Amino acid sequence: MNKPIPIYLFSGFLGSGKTTLLNQVLDALQESGKKPAILMNEIGDINIDGQMLDANVPMAEMLSGCICCTISGDLSMTIYELMENYEPDIILIEATGIANPMEIIHSITEASLLKKVELKFIVTVIDAPHLLELSLNNKGRTYRLMEEQIRCAGWLVLNKADKVSAHELLELQQKIRGWNAFAPIRATVHCQGSIDFLDEKHAQRDEHYMSEGSHESGACDHADHDQHADLEHPEDEGQQGNTHAHPVGEHTTDHACVSAAHHHSHEHVMVYTHYFEKPIDRDRFELLISKLPREVYRAKGLLRFTDDEQPYLFQFAYRELEILKIRPKADVPSVAVFIGENFSKEEIVAAVWNMQGD
Numbered sequence: 001m002n003k004p005i006p007i008y009l010f011s012g013f014l015g016s017g018k019t020t021l022l023n024q025v026l027d028a029l030q031e032s033g034k035k036p037a038i039l040m041n042e043i044g045d046i047n048i049d050g051q052m053l054d055a056n057v058p059m060a061e062m063l064s065g066c067i068c069c070t071i072s073g074d075l076s077m078t079i080y081e082l083m084e085n086y087e088p089d090i091i092l093i094e095a096t097g098i099a100n101p102m103e104i105i106h107s108i109t110e111a112s113l114l115k116k117v118e119l120k121f122i123v124t125v126i127d128a129p130h131l132l133e134l135s136l137n138n139k140g141r142t143y144r145l146m147e148e149q150i151r152c153a154g155w156l157v158l159n160k161a162d163k164v165s166a167h168e169l170l171e172l173q174q175k176i177r178g179w180n181a182f183a184p185i186r187a188t189v190h191c192q193g194s195i196d197f198l199d200e201k202h203a204q205r206d207e208h209y210m211s212e213g214s215h216e217s218g219a220c221d222h223a224d225h226d227q228h229a230d231l232e233h234p235e236d237e238g239q240q241g242n243t244h245a246h247p248v249g250e251h252t253t254d255h256a257c258v259s260a261a262h263h264h265s266h267e268h269v270m271v272y273t274h275y276f277e278k279p280i281d282r283d284r285f286e287l288l289i290s291k292l293p294r295e296v297y298r299a300k301g302l303l304r305f306t307d308d309e310q311p312y313l314f315q316f317a318y319r320e321l322e323i324l325k326i327r328p329k330a331d332v333p334s335v336a337v338f339i340g341e342n343f344s345k346e347e348i349v350a351a352v353w354n355m356q357g358d
């Protein structure tokens with residue numbers, strides 16, 4: 001009898017290091033002769049992170065929504081198609097940073113009705129300095145979402161350890177242990193040395209996630225199911241020229257209505273996507289990023305600068321900007337995606353146009 005195809009689900013808040021981890025997992029799997037396939041989910045309408053991954057690995061993209069709610073109905077079919085088309089022996093799913101992994105488990109269970117799959121692990125990547133900052137106040141929607149992502153995990157990667165002190169790292173480990181008593185915690189920098197969840201000896205650890213009963217047993221205890229009732233919904237301005245902004249969750253489908261009965265801790269998150277028609281000035285771009293309002297906590301994109309023909313990938317996570325020269329896998333447009341909470345889209349649009357000198 002054929003063994004079920006293992007699925008690894010990567011969760012963790014925006015910019016915590018999921019793609020960084022995924023890259024290392026891919027390298028390790030390929031070295032050991034495995035044939036992985038990837039499913040990437042992005043809340044924006046372009047898959048920037050996919051440009052960083054090995055072009056030879058089969059990849060399915062689910063864009064403009066979150067697989068834990070707005071487009072969850074498509075997940076089981078996408079998994080099915082990946083398996084039909086590529087016959088992988090392992091599937092890696094990178095959820096959006098705002099996904100509640102518990103909601104995704106239902107769709108994976110659904111996929112197991114179509115094809116033989118089993119969820120091996122939920123691996124949650126934690127941004128150490130970000131969690132530290134939020135834990136000082138012990139409140140806020142992002143903080144609660146992080147808590148849920150941690151509670152649901154079978155493996156925890158406490159990343160960006162270079163950004164906190166040894167004492168703070170210890171404090172964080174204690175806090176995390178309070179939320180999740182069982183998952184191993186790997187404190188790392190750039191997710192190095194944290195992928196031993198691939199070892200067969202750990203393989204059975206997360207088996208209980210495939211059984212519905214585990215929800216009730218407290219593996220992930222959602223105490224606050226009515227949280228979404230008090231969320232503000234930023235006004236969607238719709239499309240304007242080459243721009244696109246929407247609060248995550250605007251694409252309401254029948255399925256989303258069903259899952260809206262569950263708790264969604266991220267309806268306040270907004271995305272604004274800007275496509276550039278011509279190369280931009282590098283210094284002016286860096287200035288723009290340095291002046292972004294605090295409400296925009298994540299940005300990423302692909303850019304062409306006036307001083308170089310090669311495209312660059314930029315990453316902005318919690319006030320840190322990284323710009324890398326890359327060779328994109330496909331002919332991708334120059335684009336920047338801005339993600340945050342309740343920010344003024346008009347302010348960002350004006351700043352971007354101003355930077356371009358238009």
Ligand SMILES: Nc1nc2c(ncn2[C@@H]2O[C@H](COP(=O)(O)OP(=O)(O)OP(=O)(O)O)[C@@H](O)[C@H]2O)c(=O)[nH]1
Pocket residue numbers: 012013014015016017018019020021049096097125159160161162163188189190191298300315316317322
């Ligand atoms: N200082 C520091 N930066 C890191 C570390 N790990 C990752 N980064 C940087 O953090 C940024 C975000 O990393 P990603 O791997 O793209 O994070 P992600 O979770 O996939 O991001 P989203 O898909 O947007 O949610 C990148 O600029 C990484 O280089 C770390 O341990 N320390």
